[in-house]
Amino acid sequence: MEGGAILAELQARFGAAVVETHGHRGDHTAVVTREALIEVLGHCRDDARLAFDVLMDLTAVDVSRLPGREDGPRFEVVYHLASLRHNHRLRLKVRVSEDHPVVPTAVPLWPIADWLEREVWDMFGVRFEGHPDLRRLLLYEEFVGHPLRKDYPVNRRQPLIGPRI
Amino acid sequence: MARATTTREFMLGEGAGTGAGSQNIHVGVGPAHPAMHGIIRIQAELDGEVIVKADVEIGYLHRAFEKDCEVGGWNNAIPYTDRLNYVSPLINNFGYASAVEKLLGIDITERCKYIRVITSEISRICDHLTCIGASAMELGAFTVFLYMIKAREFLWELVEDVTGARLTISYGRVGGVKADLPPDFGDKMRAAFKQVREVLDEVHRLLTGNRIFMDRMVGVGVLSREETIAYAITGPLLRAVGVPYDVRRAQPYYVYDRLDWEVPTQTAGDNFARYLVRMAEMEQSMRIAEQALDQIPGGPINVDHQGCPIDPATYVDQGKQGKTEGLLLVPITLSPNLQGSERHAHQRVNAADKRVVLPPKETTYGSIEGLMNHFMLIMEGYGIRPPAGEAYFAVEGANGELGFYVVSDGTDRPYRVRCRPPCLPPMAALHRMIEGEMVADLVPTFGSVNMIGGELDR
Numbered sequence: 095m096e097g098g099a100i101l102a103e104l105q106a107r108f109g110a111a112v113v114e115t116h117g118h119r120g121d122h123t124a125v126v127t128r129e130a131l132i133e134v135l136g137h138c139r140d141d142a143r144l145a146f147d148v149l150m151d152l153t154a155v156d157v158s159r160l161p162g163r164e165d166g167p168r169f170e171v172v173y174h175l176a177s178l179r180h181n182h183r184l185r186l187k188v189r190v191s192e193d194h195p196v197v198p199t200a201v202p203l204w205p206i207a208d209w210l211e212r213e214v215w216d217m218f219g220v221r222f223e224g225h226p227d228l229r230r231l232l233l234y235e236e237f238v239g240h241p242l243r244k245d246y247p248v249n250r251r252q253p254l255i256g257p258r259i
Numbered sequence: 260m261a262r263a264t265t266t267r268e269f270m271l272g273e274g275a276g277t278g279a280g281s282q283n284i285h286v287g288v289g290p291a292h293p294a295m296h297g298i299i300r301i302q303a304e305l306d307g308e309v310i311v312k313a314d315v316e317i318g319y320l321h322r323a324f325e326k327d328c329e330v331g332g333w334n335n336a337i338p339y340t341d342r343l344n345y346v347s348p349l350i351n352n353f354g355y356a357s358a359v360e361k362l363l364g365i366d367i368t369e370r371c372k373y374i375r376v377i378t379s380e381i382s383r384i385c386d387h388l389t390c391i392g393a394s395a396m397e398l399g400a401f402t403v404f405l406y407m408i409k410a411r412e413f414l415w416e417l418v419e420d421v422t423g424a425r426l427t428i429s430y431g432r433v434g435g436v437k438a439d440l441p442p443d444f445g446d447k448m449r450a451a452f453k454q455v456r457e458v459l460d461e462v463h464r465l466l467t468g469n470r471i472f473m474d475r476m477v478g479v480g481v482l483s484r485e486e487t488i489a490y491a492i493t494g495p496l497l498r499a500v501g502v503p504y505d506v507r508r509a510q511p512y513y514v515y516d517r518l519d520w521e522v523p524t525q526t527a528g529d530n531f532a533r534y535l536v537r538m539a540e541m542e543q544s545m546r547i548a549e550q551a552l553d554q555i556p557g558g559p560i561n562v563d564h565q566g567c568p569i570d571p572a573t574y575v576d577q578g579k580q581g582k583t584e585g586l587l588l589v590p591i592t593l594s595p596n597l598q599g600s601e602r603h604a605h606q607r608v609n610a611a612d613k614r615v616v617l618p619p620k621e622t623t624y625g626s627i628e629g630l631m632n633h634f635m636l637i638m639e640g641y642g643i644r645p646p647a648g649e650a651y652f653a654v655e656g657a658n659g660e661l662g663f664y665v666v667s668d669g670t671d672r673p674y675r676v677r678c679r680p681p682c683l684p685p686m687a688a689l690h691r692m693i694e695g696e697m698v699a700d701l702v703p704t705f706g707s708v709n710m711i712g713g714e715l716d717r
Contacts, residue, residue, distance in 0.1 A: 119361050119650045148491050151651075151662055151679040160668050161647070172664070174651060174679070178488065178502060181509050185651065206491040209687040217325075232318035232716055241326055248330055 095143060097122030100184055103144070108134060113189075123185040125170075131188050132198045138175055138184065139203055146175035146184060149200065152210035154218045156244045158192075168192040169220050173200070190220060199224040217242035283311060286698070290319050294397050294702045297712025299686075301693075301701065308697050313690040320716035328676035333359055333643040334433055336676060341427045343678060343714040346389050347382035347657045349375075349418070351714075352431025355676075357512065358652035358663035359433045362645040365615060371435050371608045372513040373555040377448075378421060378430070379654075380544040380551075384455065385411050385418075386657030386709070387495075387537040387544075394534070394706030395466060398475050403462055410458035413451040420447060433643055434616040435609030445552050452545050459541060467535070476531035480692045480704030483528065490688040494659025494681055495540065496708070498524045499532035506655040518550045530707040557607065578625035615643050642671035658682045658709055680714040 095103075101115045104124050111130030116123050126134045138146040151174040157163040167189040175184045190197055199222040200207035211222040212231035219240035222228060230237065239246055284305045289295040298319035304312040324343065328336040340355045341348040353375045360367065367375075392407030415425050420441050422428035430437050466472045482492075484500040497504055503522045507515040523539035525532035605619035613632050622629030635641045647669040653662040659681035666675040685708040692704050 118648045119364065121649070121651055123649075147488050148493075150491055150653075150660065151664065151677070153664065153677045155666055155675045160666075160674060172677075174662070174664070178504050183651075204491065205486075205489050206684050206687055209683065230318075232321040234318070241323060246326075248326060 095180060095182055097182065097184070100144065100182065104134065104137075107137065121183070121185055123187060125187045125189065128188050128190060128197060131186075132200070132203075134186065135173065135175075135200055135203055138186070143180075144177065144184075145179045146177045148176045148178060149204040149206055149210070150174040150176045150183075152200070152207060152214065154214045154220055154242075156218060156242065159244045169195055169218060171197050171214065171220060195220045196223050198222070201225055216240070219243065288701065290316075294705065296393060296706075296710055297715075299710060299712070299715075301689075301705075303693075303698065303701070305698055308699070310693050310696055310698055310701065313693050313701075315686060315689050317686060318716050320712040322717065324678065324717040325676055328673050330672070332671050333645070333673055336673065337431055337433075338427065338429045340431075340678075341429055343680070343717065344386070344656060344658070344661075344682075344711045345426060345713045346711060347379075347386040348426065348428050349378045349382040349422075349430060350654060350656050350661060352429065353379060354652065354654040354656070354661045355663050355665075355678075356431040356433050357654065358650055358665045359643070359645060360610075360615075361652045362648060362650040362665055362667055363433070363612075363615060363643075365434060365610050365612050367435055367610050368606075368608060369514075369556050370439075371610070373551045374421075374436055374440060374608060375431075376513050376515065376518075376551045377440075377548045377555075378418070380548040381414050381417055381448075383544045383657045384541045385414050387541050388414075388455075390657075390706070390709040391462070391534060391537055394530075394703060395462075395472070397702050397706055398472060400466065400469075400472065403465055406458050406461055406465075410455045413454050417444070417448055417451050420444060432609070432616070434612055439604035439608050448548065448552060452549065455541075455545065459538065463538065467538070473531065475700070475703050476529065476534060476707075477527075478529050478531075479696060479700045480530045480707055481528050482688060482692050486688065486691060487528065490691075491684045492659065492688060493684070494656070495533055495536045496685050497659065498522065499536045500528040501526040506653050506660050510653065512652075512654060514551065514554075515547070517554070518547050520547050520550075530703050533707040640671060644669060644671050653679070656681045656714075658711065658714075659684075661714075678714070678717060680717065682708065682710050682715050686710055686715060 097117055097120065101117070101122055101124055105112045105115065108126070108130055111127050111134065112124050113127060114125040138144050153172050155170045155172060156168060157166070157170055158168045169190045171188050171190065173186040175186065188197060197220060199211060201211070208226070209231055211225055212229060214220050215222065215228050216230040216233055217240055229235065237252060286303045286305055287300060288303060289300040290298040300316040302314040302316065303310050324339050327339055336355060337352055340351040343351045388407045388411045392404040396404035418428060419425050421444065422430040422437065482500070484502065487497055487500045488502070493504065501524050503524050505522045508522055520543045523536050523543060525535050609616040617636055618629040618632045623633040636643065645667040647667055649664070649666045651662055651664045653660045660679065661681050662679035664677040664679070665673055668674040689705065689708060693701050
């Protein structure tokens, strides 16, 4: 399916749950509400016309320094979906605030979400509700803070921790 | 009343050595282990020799790639991308550059597209050679490793000829590449490919059908088609379960759609199938590079040859004296900088976009316009400034889809750079491949995944 048609289909089906859409540079993007996220992801995976069978990437962006977005929800969790069957792509986003940075987990839909969500938790401190084992992925457990947040200074050093015995 | 414990029970837990039941042993493989290419830790729970549970721990090579990218300008991230997949750094360079180009909405020159294709394919062969060579070595076939590294050496000499470096090449640029191909590159490449083909032929005779090798590879490390897709695994591992997905074919970029090549697939999904896919892909990569070399266009040279050639020092002197009229049109005889990066070559391989591409050195030194253009791209606060927005661009890395997701806030620094590393999904699924198998099979399975610490941990 063509990207615009996918967005139209999602809007028709989920109505107000699709907050915003755009097709900048050919990357079709839909912003959905947190409540509807799992339903939308599940629909994208299971609908025969969409058939997004691969969760290509899951990451987040701290938009707190993005011009015009300073006062809105701080984080955007970004899902890149791809369909091997139909060879089309879609980007889904969900916005979460700093006070309550929680997103429902996508692990039941795609097992790869396990590690990708752990990385987002590690780097941004966004928690995934229902995740079976939400540990840090790249950093160590004793690390303080979430380094890809914009307020984490680049040159900050943390004590190196020896191996756990 | 406390039961008397034997020393064995004290060490291994109650019931050990009494015949009353067996205990599972926890074995940590890595982080510093010769078979863990790079550093990674696998906590395995063994029942006898069988792995019942495995937990893969990564992050030992984390260098904050994504955070570092946010500090410098858009082109400053190029050297960091070299260090993602350090066996095929050219593909990373171009993947990142293309993502930024997509965000900017610029198109690169035809010749540059071909150069990117040729050098990417050479890198891909290097990567597969390293992967197969190292895996074979771990199974005892040291000869194969030496042969493969020899072949890789021929290719790295090519890479060195083009880029000036072997490993950390930093050859890609937003809007083009650093320099043109050297003059005799075509002959050298064909000669190197001839030798690589000989090596591959030898390796085929040594390994494919070899009893020892087959016993260790066939039926080992199997991952089903459904699980491979659910774990978002791409590249040779996906093609080894029979899905002919290749970014070069599915969403053709550069000039891959103009070339004649095949996507090799296997169906078994085991280590041997992955080996066969990689071996077949190297031949396809050579086909692509050879065709691209035959088709590569000269490209537009917009210089009007009016004046006669003068030597660079005189040229620069005239510029300093303000005699700049017509100076831009004068071809000069000697390269004032890196070989292959003269003005005429520069225009062939770089997009004609002053917002992005540094002017050639002759122009920078020889005219005030060139100097200003150079300054505008180098000075802090200016530089390359893509419009605010976001873009995701995927290239086919040696291990699968290598995607870059870039977000711009309209300034000269990336707001966010996200790399989708192709070997993270197979590592996330590694425990599914090794659970239920013998502990010795961990090594070939891990080798077939081709974990590259640089891009896995970023």
